[in-house]
Amino acid sequence: MTESAVKQFVNRNWQRLIVAVPYLWLLVFFLAPFAIILKISVADPVIAQPPFTPAFDETGRLQATWDNFTFLLTDKLYAITYLKSVTMAASATVLCLLIGFPMAYGIARASAGVRNLLLLLIILPFWISFLLRVYAWMGLMNNYGVINNFLIWLGVIDQPMQLMYRDFAIYVGLVYSYLPFMILPLYATLERMDLDLVDAAMDLGASPSVAFFDVTWPLARPGVVAGCLLVFIPAIGEYVIPYLLGGPEALLIGRVLFDEFFVNRDWPLASAVAIVLLLLLVVPIVLLQRSQARDTELAS
Amino acid sequence: MNGQAASNGDSASPDFIRIENLSKHFDDFVAVDSVSLSIARGELFSILGGSGCGKTTLLRMLAGFEVPTTGRIFIDGIDVTDLPPYERPVNMMFQSYAIFPHMTVESNIGYGLRKDRLPKSEIGSRVDQMLELVKLNDFRHRKPDQLSGGQRQRVALARALIKRPKVLLLDEPLAALDRKLREHTQFELMAIQDRLKITFIVVTHDQEEAMTLSTRIAVMEQGRFEQVGTPKQVYEYPCNRFVADFIGTINTFESRVVGCTDGVIEVESAEAGSHLHALTDKPIASGDSVSIALRPEKIFISQERPDAAEDTCLHGIVEDLGYFGNLSLYRIRLSTGKIVQVSAQNRRRSAERFLEWNDEVWISWQRQSAVVLTE
Amino acid sequence: MKRRSAFVLSALAFGYAFLYVPLASVIFYSFNDSRLATVWGGFSTRWYGELWGNDQVLDAAFLSLRIAVTSATLATVLGTLAGLALVRVTRFRGRTLFSAMITSPLVMPEVITGLSLLLLFVSLQQLVGWPAQRGFSTITIAHTTFSMAYVAVVVRSRLAAMDQSLEEAAMDLGGRPLRVLVDITLPLIYPAMLAGWLLAFTLSLDDLVIASFVSGPGSNTLPMYIFSKVKLGVTPDINALASLVILFVSAGVLLAWLVTRRGPGQPGRT
Numbered sequence: 032m033t034e035s036a037v038k039q040f041v042n043r044n045w046q047r048l049i050v051a052v053p054y055l056w057l058l059v060f061f062l063a064p065f066a067i068i069l070k071i072s073v074a075d076p077v078i079a080q081p082p083f084t085p086a087f088d089e090t091g092r093l094q095a096t097w098d099n100f101t102f103l104l105t106d107k108l109y110a111i112t113y114l115k116s117v118t119m120a121a122s123a124t125v126l127c128l129l130i131g132f133p134m135a136y137g138i139a140r141a142s143a144g145v146r147n148l149l150l151l152l153i154i155l156p157f158w159i160s161f162l163l164r165v166y167a168w169m170g171l172m173n174n175y176g177v178i179n180n181f182l183i184w185l186g187v188i189d190q191p192m193q194l195m196y197r198d199f200a201i202y203v204g205l206v207y208s209y210l211p212f213m214i215l216p217l218y219a220t221l222e223r224m225d226l227d228l229v230d231a232a233m234d235l236g237a238s239p240s241v242a243f244f245d246v247t248w249p250l251a252r253p254g255v256v257a258g259c260l261l262v263f264i265p266a267i268g269e270y271v272i273p274y275l276l277g278g279p280e281a282l283l284i285g286r287v288l289f290d291e292f293f294v295n296r297d298w299p300l301a302s303a304v305a306i307v308l309l310l311l312l313v314v315p316i317v318l319l320q321r322s323q324a325r326d327t328e329l330a331s
Numbered sequence: 332m333n334g335q336a337a338s339n340g341d342s343a344s345p346d347f348i349r350i351e352n353l354s355k356h357f358d359d360f361v362a363v364d365s366v367s368l369s370i371a372r373g374e375l376f377s378i379l380g381g382s383g384c385g386k387t388t389l390l391r392m393l394a395g396f397e398v399p400t401t402g403r404i405f406i407d408g409i410d411v412t413d414l415p416p417y418e419r420p421v422n423m424m425f426q427s428y429a430i431f432p433h434m435t436v437e438s439n440i441g442y443g444l445r446k447d448r449l450p451k452s453e454i455g456s457r458v459d460q461m462l463e464l465v466k467l468n469d470f471r472h473r474k475p476d477q478l479s480g481g482q483r484q485r486v487a488l489a490r491a492l493i494k495r496p497k498v499l500l501l502d503e504p505l506a507a508l509d510r511k512l513r514e515h516t517q518f519e520l521m522a523i524q525d526r527l528k529i530t531f532i533v534v535t536h537d538q539e540e541a542m543t544l545s546t547r548i549a550v551m552e553q554g555r556f557e558q559v560g561t562p563k564q565v566y567e568y569p570c571n572r573f574v575a576d577f578i579g580t581i582n583t584f585e586s587r588v589v590g591c592t593d594g595v596i597e598v599e600s601a602e603a604g605s606h607l608h609a610l611t612d613k614p615i616a617s618g619d620s621v622s623i624a625l626r627p628e629k630i631f632i633s634q635e636r637p638d639a640a641e642d643t644c645l646h647g648i649v650e651d652l653g654y655f656g657n658l659s660l661y662r663i664r665l666s667t668g669k670i671v672q673v674s675a676q677n678r679r680r681s682a683e684r685f686l687e688w689n690d691e692v693w694i695s696w697q698r699q700s701a702v703v704l705t706e
Numbered sequence: 707m708k709r710r711s712a713f714v715l716s717a718l719a720f721g722y723a724f725l726y727v728p729l730a731s732v733i734f735y736s737f738n739d740s741r742l743a744t745v746w747g748g749f750s751t752r753w754y755g756e757l758w759g760n761d762q763v764l765d766a767a768f769l770s771l772r773i774a775v776t777s778a779t780l781a782t783v784l785g786t787l788a789g790l791a792l793v794r795v796t797r798f799r800g801r802t803l804f805s806a807m808i809t810s811p812l813v814m815p816e817v818i819t820g821l822s823l824l825l826l827f828v829s830l831q832q833l834v835g836w837p838a839q840r841g842f843s844t845i846t847i848a849h850t851t852f853s854m855a856y857v858a859v860v861v862r863s864r865l866a867a868m869d870q871s872l873e874e875a876a877m878d879l880g881g882r883p884l885r886v887l888v889d890i891t892l893p894l895i896y897p898a899m900l901a902g903w904l905l906a907f908t909l910s911l912d913d914l915v916i917a918s919f920v921s922g923p924g925s926n927t928l929p930m931y932i933f934s935k936v937k938l939g940v941t942p943d944i945n946a947l948a949s950l951v952i953l954f955v956s957a958g959v960l961l962a963w964l965v966t967r968r969g970p971g972q973p974g975r976t
Contacts, residue, residue: 045883046795053788057807060851064822133717159955163948167728170940268815285817305818416877429875433893443879
C-alpha cells in the first residue's frame with residue numbers, strides 16, 4: 032500500500048508541501064543568483080573561463096574588491112548613463128500619464144458593453160510580441176517609412192525628417208510599449224469611483240475642472256501611483272527599445288549592462304552595473320509592493 | 332472510522348459534550364479565555380455574543396478548524412481535541428452556507444457520504460430522505476446559483492445533517508435570511524432538531540433568535556462566558572450588568588444597600604430618589620454598591636398613584652413616547668433627572684385617554700420584579 | 707451614459723490610433739511585393755511563402771513553442787502552489803521572504819534576471835557539471851521562474867476572493883486535504899490557473915532579453931531570431947511573420963473574450 036502511504040504523507044503535511052516546493056525553486060533560481068551577482072560584482076575580471084576571480088584564493092582568503100563600484104562611481108560615462116536612464120524613464124512615465132489618464136477616464140465612463148471592448152483593445156497589444164510591436168515603429172519612423180512618406184505626400188515637408196535613432200524615437204517606443212500598464216490601474220480606480228461624488232461637488236458649486244482637481248484626481252491617486260511605477264520600473268532597464276529605435280549614442284543602462292557583459296566580457300563590472308541599477312529601483316519597487324498590498328487589502 | 336451514526340442510549344447525561352478550560356490565543360490576542368462547559372445530548376444550545384467575543388472561534392475549535400492553545404474537548408466521552416475536522420463526529424453549517432458552486436444540490440448533499448465511500452444505493456436513498464426533510468425534492472438537479480437564499484440555507488442544513496453527526500454546529504444560521512423567512516426557518520430548524528434528536532450548537536449575535544431557539548444560552552464576552560442558563564434564567568435573572576444589557580432593554584438604578592433581611596434588601600438610590608426593595612439570594616451586606624435592574628415591561632404606568640403598599644412607586648413626566656402598534660414605549664423622566672423606559676401593552680383600543688408628552692405619571696413595580704446586580 | 711467631453715473622446719481616438727496604426731501598417735506592408743519593405747511594389751503574398759520555406763524560422767518557432775508550453779505548465783504548477791501557500795497557509799517561517807521572492811520577478815528588470823540566472827548556470831556547471839549545455843532546459847527554467855510569479859498573483863487573487871469556508875465545509879464533511887484540493891479548490895480556481903498558463907505561455911514566447919542571456923550557442927528562440935534580423939532594419943519577411951503573430955494572437959484573444967462573455971457565469975462568486 033505504498034500509494035496510501037504517499038497520500039497519507041501528503042494529507043499530513045500538505046501545508047508544508049505547498050510551501051516547500053515553490054519555496055525551494057525560488058531559493059535556487061531566484062535568491063541564489065542574486066548571491067552570485069553580489070559575489071561576482073566584488074571580483075576582479077580575469078581572462079579565464081569563467082572570466083572572474085573566485086571568491087576565495089588558494090589559501091582560502093576572501094578576495095573582494097570595491098574596484099568595480101569605484102569605477103562605476105568615478106567614470107563619468109556611467110553616471111551620465113544612469114542619469115539618462117532615470118530621466119528618460121521618468122519623462123516617458125509622465126507622457127504615459129498624460130495620454131493614459133484621459134483614456135482611462137473615457138473607458139471608465141463608457142457604457143458597459145463598449146467599456147469591455149475598449150478595455151480588451153488596451154490589453155490586446157500586451158499579448159502581441161513586444162519585440163514585434165517595437166519593430167512596427169521601425170517601419171513607421173524610417174526615413175522612407177510611413178510617416179515620412181505620408182508627410183511628403185501631404186506636402187508638409189519635402190525632405191524626410193530624421194525620426195529614428197534619436198531620443199524622440201525611444202520616447203515613442205517607451206510610451207507605446209508601456210501605455211497599457213498605465214491605463215489599466217488608472218481604469219481600475221476610476222471605474223470604482225462613485226460618479227455621484229463629482230456630481231455632488233458640482234452641486235456644491237464646483238466647476239467641472241475644479242471638481243476634477245478636488246474629487247477625481249485625489250481619488251484616482253492610488254491608480255496614478257501604481258500606473259507610474261509600473262511604467263517607470265521596467266522602462267529604466269529597457270534594452271530592446273533603445274537598441275532598435277535609439278541611435279548608437281543612446282546609452283541607457285540596460286544596453287550598457289548587456290554590452291559590458293557580451294561585448295566586453297567584463298562580468299564583474301556588468302554585475303556591479305546590475306547591482307547599482309537594483310539599488311536605484313529599490314525605492315520604487317517597495318512603493319509599488321506597498322500600493323499593491325493596499326489594493327489587495329481593499330479588495331478582500 | 333468516523334462513527335457518525337448517532338448512538339442511542341442514555342440521553343440525559345449532561346456531559347455529552349464537555350469542554351475543559353479551552354483557550355485560543357492568536358499571538359497576543361486572547362480569543363477564547365479558559366472556557367468550560369457541558370452540554371447534554373439533544374440540547375439546542377446557543378452561544379450568544381457580539382462580534383469579536385470569541386463565539387465563532389469557539390465553534391471552529393469544536394469543528395476542528397482551530398487548534399486550541401490549551402484545554403480539551405470531549406464528545407460522547409471521546410477526546411476529539413487533536414482530531415482533524417474530517418475525523419470528528421461533528422458537522423457544521425457555515426454562515427455563508429459554503430455550498431459548492433460547481434455541484435448540483437444533490438451532489439452537494441451527498442458529498443459527505445461519498446467521502447465515507449458508502450455504497451451508491453445507500454447514498455441515493457439517504458440523499459432522498461434529506462431532500463424530503465428540507466423539501467427540496469424538485470430542486471435536486473439545480474446548481475446553487477439557481478437557488479434562493481432560503482433554499483441555499485436548506486441545502487446547507489441537509490448537507491450537514493446527512494452524516495447523522497453527533498453534534499451539528501450552526502454558525503449564524505439565520506443571519507443571511509430576511510426577516511419574514513427568518514421567523515419561519517427558526518421554527519423549521521427547531522422541528523428538525525426535535526425529530527432527529529441531534530445536539531445543536533448555534534452561534535448567534537441575535538438575542539431574539541437565541542431566546543426562541545434554545546434550550547440553554549451561553550452569553551459570551553471577551554472570550555469568556557458571562558452566564559450560562561435557560562433563556563428564562565438569562566432574561567429574568569441576568570447575573571450581571573453585561574448580560575442584562577445585552578439581552579433586551581433594562582433600567583438600572585445605582586444604589587447602596589442599607590439593610591438586608593430574609594432575602595429582601597433595602598437600598599438607597601440617588602438616581603431613583605427614594606428607597607427601593609428587591610429580592611436576592613446573593614450574599615450582600617449593608618454598605619455594598621449594587622444596581623437594581625428592571626425590565627421595561629415589568630413596570631406599570633398610570634396617571635393615578637397606585638395604592639399597593641408593597642410596590643415601589645415613583646413619580647415622573649412623559650419625556651418621549653413611541654407607538655408600536657401592539658405596545659407603546661415610554662421614556663419617563665423622574666424628578667431626579669433619571670430616565671426610565673417603560674413598555675405597556677395597548678390592550679384597549681381607545682377607551683382610555685392615551686398618555687401624551689409631558690403628562691404627569693406614576694410608575695410602579697413589584698419588588699420581586701427587580702433584579703439585584705452586583706458588579 | 708454620462709456625457710463625455712470632446713477632450714476625452716479625442717484622447718481616446720488618438721490613443722487607440724497610436725496603439726493600432728503601427729500594427730495595421732505592419733500587416734499592410736507584409737503584402738508588399740517589393741523587397742524594399744517601405745516602398746509599395748504591388749500586392750503579393752510571397753513573403754508568407756518564403757517564411758514557410760525558412761528552416762531557421764521554423765526551428766526557432768518550434769523551440770520557442772516547446773519552451774513556452776513546458777515553462778507555462780511548470781509555472782502553473784509552481785505558481786498555483788505558491789498562491790495556495792500565500793493565501794491558505796497564513797503562518798510559516800520565512801513567509802516574508804517567500805512573498806517578497808514570489809512578487810519580485812514581476813518588477814525585476816529583465817537584464818538583471820537574465821544576467822543573474824546565467825551566472826547561476828555557469829556556477830552550477832562548474833560545481834556539479836550541470837547544465838552541460840545551455841539551451842532548452844536553461845531557458846525553460848528561467849521562464850518558469852519569472853512567469854510563476856504571474857501565475858501566483860492571478861491564483862492568489864482568485865483564492866482570496868473565494869470563500870474559504872467552502873474548503874472547510876468539504877473537510878468538515880470528511881474530505882481529507884488532498885481530496886478537498888481536487889474536489890473543491892482546483893475546480894474553483896481553474897479559470898485563474900488557465901489564465902495564468904496563457905499569461906506564462908505568452909510571456910515565454912515574448913521574451914528576448916532573458917533568453918539571450920541563458921541560451922547557448924545553436925539554440926535560438928523565435929524572438930532571438932527576429933531580433934538578429936531586425937537589428938539590420940525592416941525586412942518584408944519579418945513583416946509577414948509579425949502579421950501572422952498579430953493575427954493569431956488577436957484571433958485568440960477575441961475568441962477567448964467572446965467565449966467568456968457568452969458562457970455561463972463563473973462559479974463561486976459568492
